[in-house]
Every structure is written in structure tokens, then in C-alpha cells.
Amino acid sequence: MANEALETFRAEAAEWxxxxxxxxxAGKGMGIEGEMTEDTRADWETWRQRLTExxxxxxxxxxxxxxxxxxxxxxxxxxxxxxxxxxxxxxPLIAGMGVTMVGPTIMEYGTDDQKARHLPRIASGxxxxxxxxxxxxxxxxxxxxxxxxxxxxxxxxINGQKVWTSGxxxxxxxxxxxxxxxxxxxxxGISFVLVPMDQEGIETRPIKLISGASPFCETFFNDAxxxxxxxxxxxxxxxxxxxxxxxxxxxxxxxxxxxRATGSRKSLQEKAKDYVGxxxxxxxxxxxLRNRVARHLMDxxxxxxxxxxxxxxxxxxxxxSAAASILKxxxxxxxxTRAELNLEIAGSQGVGWEGDHFSAEELGNVKDWLxxxxxxxxxxxxxxxxxxxxxxxxxxxxxxxxx
Amino acid sequence: xxxxxxEQSMIRDQAKSWVTEQSPVQKFREMRDKDVDGSYFPxxxxxxxxxxxxxxIVPEQYGGSDLGYLTFGVILExxxxxxxxxxxxxxxxxxxxxxxxxxxxxxxxxxLPKIVDGSAIVTLAxxxxxxxxxxxxxxxxxxxxxxxxxxxxxxxxxxxxxxTHFVVSARTGGExxxxxxxxxxxxxxxxxxxxxxxxxxSRGYANVHFDGVEVGADGVLGPVDGGYPLLEQILDRxxxxxxxxxxxxxxxxxxMTLEYLKTRxxxxxxxxxxxxxxxxxxxxxxxxxxxxxxxxAALQAIDENADNVAELTSLSKxxxxxFLHDMSNQLIQIHGGIGMTDEYDAGFYLKRARxxxxxxGNQAFHRNRYAELLNF
Numbered sequence: 001m002a003n004e005a006l007e008t009f010r011a012e013a014a015e016w017x018x019x020x021x022x023x024x025x026a027g028k029g030m031g032i033e034g035e036m037t038e039d040t041r042a043d044w045e046t047w048r049q050r051l052t053e054x055x056x057x058x059x060x061x062x063x064x065x066x067x068x069x070x071x072x073x074x075x076x077x078x079x080x081x082x083x084x085x086x087x088x089x090x091x092p093l094i095a096g097m098g099v100t101m102v103g104p105t106i107m108e109y110g111t112d113d114q115k116a117r118h119l120p121r122i123a124s125g126x127x128x129x130x131x132x133x134x135x136x137x138x139x140x141x142x143x144x145x146x147x148x149x150x151x152x153x154x155x156x157x158i159n160g161q162k163v164w165t166s167g168x169x170x171x172x173x174x175x176x177x178x179x180x181x182x183x184x185x186x187x188x189g190i191s192f193v194l195v196p197m198d199q200e201g202i203e204t205r206p207i208k209l210i211s212g213a214s215p216f217c218e219t220f221f222n223d224a225x226x227x228x229x230x231x232x233x234x235x236x237x238x239x240x241x242x243x244x245x246x247x248x249x250x251x252x253x254x255x256x257x258x259x260r261a262t263g264s265r266k267s268l269q270e271k272a273k274d275y276v277g278x279x280x281x282x283x284x285x286x287x288x289l290r291n292r293v294a295r296h297l298m299d300x301x302x303x304x305x306x307x308x309x310x311x312x313x314x315x316x317x318x319x320x321s322a323a324a325s326i327l328k329x330x331x332x333x334x335x336x337t338r339a340e341l342n343l344e345i346a347g348s349q350g351v352g353w354e355g356d357h358f359s360a361e362e363l364g365n366v367k368d369w370l371x372x373x374x375x376x377x378x379x380x381x382x383x384x385x386x387x388x389x390x391x392x393x394x395x396x397x398x399x400x401x402x403x
Numbered sequence: 404x405x406x407x408x409x410e411q412s413m414i415r416d417q418a419k420s421w422v423t424e425q426s427p428v429q430k431f432r433e434m435r436d437k438d439v440d441g442s443y444f445p446x447x448x449x450x451x452x453x454x455x456x457x458x459x460i461v462p463e464q465y466g467g468s469d470l471g472y473l474t475f476g477v478i479l480e481x482x483x484x485x486x487x488x489x490x491x492x493x494x495x496x497x498x499x500x501x502x503x504x505x506x507x508x509x510x511x512x513x514x515l516p517k518i519v520d521g522s523a524i525v526t527l528a529x530x531x532x533x534x535x536x537x538x539x540x541x542x543x544x545x546x547x548x549x550x551x552x553x554x555x556x557x558x559x560x561x562x563x564x565x566x567t568h569f570v571v572s573a574r575t576g577g578e579x580x581x582x583x584x585x586x587x588x589x590x591x592x593x594x595x596x597x598x599x600x601x602x603x604x605s606r607g608y609a610n611v612h613f614d615g616v617e618v619g620a621d622g623v624l625g626p627v628d629g630g631y632p633l634l635e636q637i638l639d640r641x642x643x644x645x646x647x648x649x650x651x652x653x654x655x656x657x658x659m660t661l662e663y664l665k666t667r668x669x670x671x672x673x674x675x676x677x678x679x680x681x682x683x684x685x686x687x688x689x690x691x692x693x694x695x696x697x698x699x700a701a702l703q704a705i706d707e708n709a710d711n712v713a714e715l716t717s718l719s720k721x722x723x724x725x726f727l728h729d730m731s732n733q734l735i736q737i738h739g740g741i742g743m744t745d746e747y748d749a750g751f752y753l754k755r756a757r758x759x760x761x762x763x764g765n766q767a768f769h770r771n772r773y774a775e776l777l778n779f
Contacts, residue, residue: 269779284779291767294774302722305696313406326689389688390681394661397676 009074013081020050021087031090033170048091052124057091058099065107065115066123091125096167098122098129100252102175105245109192109233118173118194130197132162132176132219133242140384142177143187143239147221149178154228156180156193158201158221164378168217169204171197175245176221181236192238192245194230201225211370249379250324253331268338269293272345289344296337303330325385325393332375332382339369407699411474417454418481425450426487428748434488435605441565442607443488452521457495460503465515471706472496472640473699476647480698483651486751488606490524492644493562498525500640501570505585505625505633514568514587525587527641528557528569528611529634535764537572537634538580542613544573550619551575553586553594556612561762563609564599566590570624571613572634580631585624592616604755639716642763643701646719649759650691650698653727656734656752657691660684663738680737687730694726714776717769724759724766731756 022043029036031044051057054068059075061067070078082088092099103122106114121127138145147160158178168174174195181189195202201224207216233241266274269284272293277285284290310323342365343350352358352366376382390396407415426447434444451457459475461467475496482491499518502511502525517523529537542555553573560569569588576582588595594616600608625633664675664684674680701719704712731753735742742749760766 269774269777273779278779282778283774290774290779291770293779294770294777297777298718298722298770298773299693301718302693302697305700306693309406309696309699323692326692329689330693383682386682386685387678389685390675394675394681394684394688396661396664396681396684397673 006073006077010077010081013078014084016054017081017085017087020047020054021082021085022047026086028086030088030093032093044090048094048125051089051091055123056089057095057125058103058123061103061107061119061123065103065119066121091123094125094128095122096128096171097131097175098127101131101245101248102129102173104248105175105192105241106194106232108244109241111229113229114194114232127173128167128171130165130168130171130174130217130219131245132165132168132174132195132221134164135161136163140381142242143190145177145179145190147176147178148182149180149191149193151180151228152225155225156228156231158193158195158224158226160221162219162221163207163216165204165217165219166215168197168219169206173197174202174219175232177238177242180238184236187239189236190238190242191235192232192241193226194232195221195224195226199224209371210373211367214371246380247324250328250385253328253375253379268297268341268345271342275345275347275349289341293341296334296341299330299337300334303327303334306330325380325388328379329376329382329385329389335375336372339365339372343369407473407477410470411477414470414474415477415481418456418478419484421450421454422481422485422487426482426485428485428751431486431488431605431751432748441562442605443490443565447487447489448491448521451489451491451495452519456491457521458519460496461499461515461519465511466519467499467515471702472643473702473706475644476698476702479644479648480651480654483648484655486652486755490526490562490565490607492641492648493526493566494518494524496644497527497561497637497641498523498568498570500644501525501527501585501587501624501637504636504640505630506587509621510587510624517567523568524562524566525568525570526560526562526566527637528560528563528571529638530559531555531557533558535761535768537638538583538631540572540574540583542571542573544575544584544586544618547617550617550622551584551586553588553613553616553618556610558610559600559762560597560609560611562607563597563611564607566609569595569611570637572630575628577628582628583631583634584627585630585634586618587622587624588613588616588618592618602758604751604758606755606758635713638763639701639712640705642720642769643698643705643712643716645759645763646698646701646716646723649720649723649727649756650695652752652755652759653694653723653730654691656727656730656749656756657687659749659752660687660730660734660737674737683733683737687726687733690726690729694723697722714773717764717773717776720764721766721769721773724769727756728760728766 024043025040025047028040036044055063055066056068056078058067059070059078060072063069099122103119106118122129133142135145135147147158147162149156149158162176174197176193176195178191178193179189180191201222203220204217207214207218272284272289276289279285307327346362349358349362350365352363354363391398455468456478458467459470460472462469479492495518499515502514514523514525518525531541542553542557544551544553553571557571567590569590571586571588572583573586574582575584594614595611597609597611600610602608661684664680665673667674697719701715704715734749735753738749741747
């Protein structure tokens with residue numbers, strides 16, 4: 001799209017936002033449960049309905065599925081214009097894994113009926129989705145999963161346990177990877193099914209993490225049911241469906257190292273100067289720390305330049321690509337290093353757990369640091385990404401055992 | 404950040420095929436073994452001139468094509484891959500940049516066309532000791548008649564033996580960044596002497612001595628006493644160009660290593676099937692992708708006259724330098740015994756890597772500078 005047309009679109013978007021975004025919500029967080037105040041609840045709902053009518057909950061989706069059929073550059077313009085007025089598109093957040101992962105996968109593999117039933121209600125934020133992938137004995141080796149789905153009349157009967165099902169306790173639907181053929185080779189006997197969460201056979205239990213409360217759950221399937229029409233993709237070919245889904249996941253996790261994704265307004269180097277002090281030359285007083293802060297800032301800049309370069313080389317449309325593994329590992333490294341530096345810089349103020357002795361930011365940094373350890377584990381661990389890079393990009397032989 | 408244009412991609416392809424066919428690393432070996440004077444083959448240089456590579460950053464009115472630094476980087480990267488020996492970087496990038504940044508109209512008209520036609524080889528003579536220290540110039544320039552008289556020594560001057568002109572940073576007063584003036588000094592001037600420095604990478608370096616060298620007023624580049632900011636701009640262009648060459652050298656080392664991982668068999672398997680090595684390759688590849696973004700961003704910033712050229716250049720020199728350092732070590736390690744032999748090319752890349760790292764500031768220099776630029 002030519003720049004001129006994009007600027008016209010920008011003006012239209014700004015105008016629409018001015019007329020439709022409830023000003024009471026400006027800068028009022030992300031509009032998610034547990035965070036919004038009671039007096040803003042009605043306005044959030046109004047905002048959700050207006051976004052839905054406009055198709056801007058999932059702006060790049062086709063109009064028939066509740067999107068607005070916009071290009072990626074146009075969607076970016078909307079996000080930028082929202083940022084300017086303190087607005088946020090909260091639909092991808094209240095839809096859980098719906099907009100970012102389940103939706104794109106249904107669009108690719110779903111039947112017309114599945115698309116018509118599920119996609120509009122994801123794009124509108126009415127239905128929250130979770131994902132049932134990992135199991136206690138199937139983490140990085142996801143294909144080793146054992147939750148079983150047996151055909152029983154018109155339904156699948158599901159038994160087993162999933163773990164790390166983010167938001168399972170508040171979701172209405174779950175995309176689950178299940179074993180449908182125990183005799184086939186492990187990647188060949190897996191199917192992807194869509195399961196309604198509101199039923200007796202499903203029980204969820206939130207998981208407390210090293211960082212405290214978390215969105216993660218254990219989810220137990222005990223003769224849970226879903227209709228046969230909820231099979232996504234062909235029977236026993238769920239492995240290719242989930243591989244695609246995980247590419248969408250990596251894609252959504254590549255931004256972690258960019259400045260926008262970090263919390264504090266003050267730069268890391270300014271914070272370091274506050275806590276550590278400077279020498280006569282104005283340099284950070286701790287030379288070793290100064291060197292490592294410089295390294296980190298360089299890594300962060302290199303990461304965001306790489307996102308820019310890969311986006312440009314993909315002509316503005318970064319579809320799920322092999323580069324996602326590189327970016328995920330780089331984003332993780334940058335974010336984890338930053339979290340470590342945040343702690344180290346603050347010294348004994350950087351190790352608090354609760355109480356008035358520590359500022360909210362200091363306590364937040366501790367939680368972020370702890371939770372950040374998950375970044376190199378979830379969505380395909382650091383090591384799994386390196387397997388993908390060495391095999392799919394570099395063409396080296398498979399490094400993991402297939403059985 | 405933009406992707407390479409079609410024209411740049413085309414130039415890359417042309418450069419790649421010329422370098423691979425006409426000036427591959429075997430040619431570098433031949434040059435080293437024969438101990439060729441000046442450390443490059445004259446026919447390599449004249450071929451580069453014929454292809455127009457010497458005029459890439461030079462405006463058309465001085466005989467160049469004005470295609471910019473990113474385009475030059477594409478060519479330097481390909482030369483870096485095969486360790487192609489020539490004064491291309493020293494003169495057509497660094498030397499030409501000095502004239503473009505600091506030269507007056509007369510100086511540009513006198514020298515730039517000669518850089519483009521290859522008859523002049525202009526190189527930077529900046530450092531005086533073992534560490535890169537552009538503000539530490541002690542070479543003295545004293546007023547003498549209409550001009551100046553230069554006395555002092557410069558070390559580690561790239562292509563210093565074949566250069567026809569030196570861009571010399573000299574002290575006309577003050578200390579540190581104050582009181583530095585740049586001069587354009589013909590190598591033939593009375594009082595200039597030089598000797599070859601035999602570096603481990605067989606590239607042409609020289610120490611150059613200035614013993615009461617008279618330079619006319621027309622040899623002063625830029626303002627008297629105010630040369631330092633210009634010197635920094637010139638050096639940044641050189642550093643960014645060197646970043647591209649370094650990336651090429653490292654990328655070739657990566658490709659050689661990847662090829663070896665796919666062909667060397669031990670324990671009945673190609674060694675690339677071992678996860679320890681597969682992951683190492685994946686991490687090096689990730690490092691390479693990040694380094695490439697930095698190298699291209701710095702060159703592009705120069706083309707766009709952006710205000711963060713210094714920051715991006717230090718980023719490039721440091722990040723590409725780190726990658727080149729690690730990659731050159733892994734090149735030897737992963738090749739094992741064969742990598743240790745002189746008969747194999749790996750050693751060339753390791754040796755060249757360290758020279759490139761140290762030229763115009765190593766990684767530590769640029770991390771420190773980056774921190775200073777970011778005010779901490």
C-alpha cells in the first residue's frame with residue numbers, strides 16, 4: 001500500500017477512534033478481568049461492541065469472520081493511533097489464545113462450519129480460548145502426549161491431564177491436542193480437537209508459580225466430551241495442525257525484547273545511575289556493570305533492528321517464518337538479561353518480596369524476573385528453538401530422537 | 404530499516420560471482436606465499452576500478468556513481484568472504500570519505516577523480532600507539548610559512564606501503580579532542596618515510612614517519628584545530644564499512660563450518676547430527692542475523708544522514724566484532740585438526756578476524772563509546 005493511502009487511512013482511523021473510544025478508559029489498563037474497576041466495566045463493554053462492529057478486534061481477519069480485512073501495515077496504524085490516545089484493543093486479551101493462535105489456525109484448517117461458528121465470537125472477544133497442549137510427561141517432547149480421545153457415537157470421549165493451560169479456569173473453549181491412535185507412530189496418532197470447557201468432565205486447578213499467582217492451570221479431562229464436528233484438520237493429523245499453531249505462537253512472542261514491551265518509563269542506564277552513582281567523568285560508577293548494561297542495550301537494539309530488517313525483507317508482512325525461532329530466542333535473551341540487570345542494579349532493594357520497604361516497581365521487577373524464567377521454556381524452549389533452527393534453517397540432520 | 408533494493412541485490416550477485424571466480428581465497432594464499440609487494444595483486448585493483456567499485460560513494464561530478472554506503476557494504480561483504488586483498492576499503496571507502504566529509508571543493512576535485520580511477524590510493528593515518536585513540540594524536544603540526552610542518556609517527560596505517568596520500572590527524576594545539584587538524588599529505592612529500600608492518604593476516608599495513616614534512620595551506624582538510632568532529636565522522640564511515648567486510652569474513656567462516664558439519668563423519672554419523680554442534684551452529688546463526696542487522700543499519704544511517712550514525716556504527720563494530728571473534732574461534736574448533744593446518748584456509752580467517760577487530764577500535768572501545776553516547 002502506498003504511503004499516501006496509508007496516511008489517509010491513518011486520518012480516518014484517528015477520526016473513528018476520536019468518536020468511538022470512551023475517553024473514560026484512556027490509559028486505564030488493558031480492560032481485563034481483575035484489573036478493571038467497577039465504574040469502567042460498562043464502558044469497556046461499549047468499547048468491545050464498537051470494536052466488534054468495526055472489525056477491529058482482529059483487524060487483519062477477513063470481514064466474514066468478524067475482522068476488517070485490513071493489511072498488516074493498516075493494523076499497525078490502528079495500534080499506533082490507539083497508542084496516541086491511550087486506547088487499547090482489549091479483544092485479543094479477553095479472547096485468551098483466540099485471536100493470536102486458535103483463530104489463525106482455524107482459519108487455515110477449519111471447516112466452513114467451524115469458521116462460521118468460532119471465528120466471529122473470537123473476533124468479538126465473547127469467547128475466551130485456552131490451549132491444552134503440554135502434559136506432565138510431555139513438555140518439550142510434546143508428541144509424547146497421552147491424553148486420549150476415543151470416538152464414542154457422535155462425540156469424542158477425552159481422558160487425561162493437561163498442564164500450563166493458561167487461563168483454563170476462565171475460558172469457555174479449549175484447543176486440545178489428543179491421542180486418537182495409540183498404535184501409530186507417536187506423531188501420527190495425534191488429533192487437534194476443540195472442546196467446550198463448561199462441562200462436568202473438565203476440572204481446572206490454578207498453578208502457583210515461583211513468582212506467585214499465575215494464569216496457568218492444570219486441566220483434568222475425565223470422560224469429557226466434544227462433538228465429532230469439532231475435530232480441527234484431519235483425524236490423526238493433528239501434529240501438522242499444532243506445528244502451525246506453534247509458529248503463530250512464536251510469532252506472537254518475538255516482540256518481548258523491544259522497548260515498548262518493557263515496563264518502566266525510565267531507561268535502564270538512568271535507573272542504574274540513580275542506584276549506583278557516577279564517577280567524575282559521569283560514567284556509571286561500577287565499571288563491570290556499565291560494560292554489561294552497554295552489552296545489553298546493544299543486544300536489545302540489535303534485536304529490534306533485526307525485527308525491522310526481517311519485516312522489511314518480508315515486504316511488510318511477517319507471516320509465520322523460520323526466522324521466528326531466531327527472534328524468539330533473541331527476545332527471550334534480551335528480556336531475561338534486562339530482568340537480571342534490573343535486580344542487580346537495585347542491590348538489596350532488588351530482592352524484596354512484599355511490604356513497604358520496597359517500591360512497587362522494585363517488587364514488580366522481582367516478579368517479572370521470576371516469571372521471565374518461563375520465557376525460555378514456554379512456546380518451545382530455547383533448546384527446542386535451536387533444534388528448529390539447526391534442522392529447518394541450516395539443514396542439519398534431526399538432532400532429536402523420533403520414535 | 405529497509406531491505407536491500409533490487410539494484411543492491413544485483414550488485415551483490417555481481418560482486419559475489421566476480422570475487423568467487425577472480426579473487427577467491429586461493430588467490431589470497433598465492434599472494435601470501437609469494438610475499439607480493441604491497442600485499443595485493445595490481446590486476447585485482449585495476450579490475451575493481453574497471454567495475455566501478457572505487458566510485459560507489461563518490462558523487463557523479465567527481466566521476467563516481469554515488470550509490471551510497473549500503474551498496475558499498477554489499478561489495479565489501481563479498482570481498483570479506485574471500486579475503487580479497489586490495490586497497491578498496493582503505494582508499495575508495497575510508498580515503499574517499501575523508502575527502503567527502505572534510506575536503507573543500509578544490510581538494511575534492513583534485514583527489515576524488517583519482518581515487519575513482521585508481522591512480523590515487525588515499526588512506527587514513529590516525530593512530531600512533533597500539534590502541535585506537537583518535538583523540539590522542541601527538542604528531543605535531545607547526546605553522547610554517549603559508550602552511551604547516553608535520554613531525555611525528557603514525558602506526559598501523561592500512562595499505563600504508565602503496566598509498567599515494569595520507570589523511571593525517573595532527574596536533575595544532577590544545578589537548579584531547581581540542582586542537583586536532585587533518586592534513587592531506589602526499590606520500591612523495593619530502594620527509595615522509597614508511598616501513599611495512601608484517602601482520603599475521605598478511606594485509607598491507609605500514610608505520611609512517613613524518614620528519615619535518617612541509618604541507619601547504621591547500622593540504623589542510625577542514626578547520627584548523629577543529630578537525631576532531633570531522634575525524635569522528637570519517638572514522639564512523641570507515642568503521643561502518645569495515646563492519647560490512649567483517650560480516651562477510653564471518654559469514655564465510657560460518658558457511659565453511661556449516662558445510663563441514665554436513666560432511667564430516669565420525670562415530671558413523673555426520674557431526675552436524677550431534678546436538679551439541681547443531682545448537683552451537685544455531686546460536687552462531689542467530690548471532691549472525693543480529694550482527695547483519697547492525698551492519699546494514701549503520702551503513703543505511705550514513706546514507707540517510709541520520710543523527711544516530713555514531714551510535715549505530717559503534718553498535719555495528721561491536722556486535723559484528725563479537726560475532727566474528729566467536730565465529731573465527733568456532734571455525735577452528737569445529738574443524739578440529741584440519742583447521743589447525745596451514746594448508747587449510749581456516750587459519751586465514753582467524754588471523755584476519757583479530758586484525759579487523761582491532762582496526763578502528765575493538766569491541767571494548769565501541770561498547771565504551773556506545774555507553775558514552777548514551778550518557779552513562
